[in-house]
Amino acid sequence: MREFVVPKTDTKTLGEVRLAYAFQLRARFDPPHLSDTPKGEFRYQDITSGDVRGERLEAAVYADSGGQYDTVRADRVRDVDAHFILKAKNGEWIYVEHVGYRRTDGYYRAIAYIDADAKGAYDWLNNTTFVVTAKESADEREVVFYYYAAN
């Protein structure tokens, strides 16, 4: 291991993050296809429909554009890995990626990374970090994701 002397600085202050609610996405999925893997129980769920509602974004889920690729770990925590494509009301395409955790205590949080047309109406999504809280239906076929911009 290398040596390192931490330089003295006067920058040891706290930076702020403020959340601003942005939109919600209600998505429908096929039932999970489960498989045992060395990493845990892998769950594939195809995304079949859905819609986005918000002041600055109205969009529909593009059917079969992806889904959930989660893994249930040995500690029963689900590693969330969801990717799919949206088609906005004006026809523009939007990519959404979620990384997070769904726990047995009901905690279902993720970070969403979104790509949109930089010259289009939804450029504000680019390079915006979204904090997501989600609710899953009892039959695991529907998830509502709530997105907050981390300003």
Place this chain on the structure above:
Amino acid sequence: MSDKVERPEPDATDSPASRGGLDRRAFLEGASATAAIALGGIGLSARAAAAAGTGPGSNTVGAHTKDSPIAWYGGPDSDIPKVGLRWAFSATVFFADRIMISSPTPRGYTSVGGGEIWGPRLQGRVLPASGADYYKGSFSTYYMFQATDGALIFIHNRGTMRRFQGHPEPGKAPVPASNPPEPGTPVWTRFRATPVFTAPAGPHDWMNRTVFVANAQRQDHPDHTVFTYYEVI
């Protein structure tokens, strides 16, 4: 084929001075303190740092302290679930090499020299020379923390940066700045990082099942970034 270059996306608000080509030796020799730079959220700083017994003027870094308060955020309708943020810890990370590889989509390499971790829920250091940022369109950084109990914690940190015409007012969307920003106009840089940690079983296990979001502030003299990590509640 590679060249020493400036960082791919220099931060207009907190890099008033030019960036030098610091090498690892510069860290071993130590470096002088930077000029005072005002950061966003000073009010929060003072309050949270006081609550945690850390921060400027405190010598209690490393001590176990109480959790800091939770800030809750909601939507316009009451059926939108609220989300809380709570300061978990901070990391001051010092960088060494800055290299750009001119691949079809340019790949940056910014090596981590070392640093320290301070705050209510984790204390320790950045394991020296344990990784780097491998920028490609956005930041993607891999290195190691070492907690005061010796635990090695892997951090994969993704980051995004964007400049706006000033800090957004509550309820209003920030307005993107022109690229490059007009000289002399105020610019607010939003630099956010989202780490995924892999921690050993034991006292740090909570990091394996918690979503985090961080405020990141670039600083000069020497080249470092201060990350304020919030756990998403």
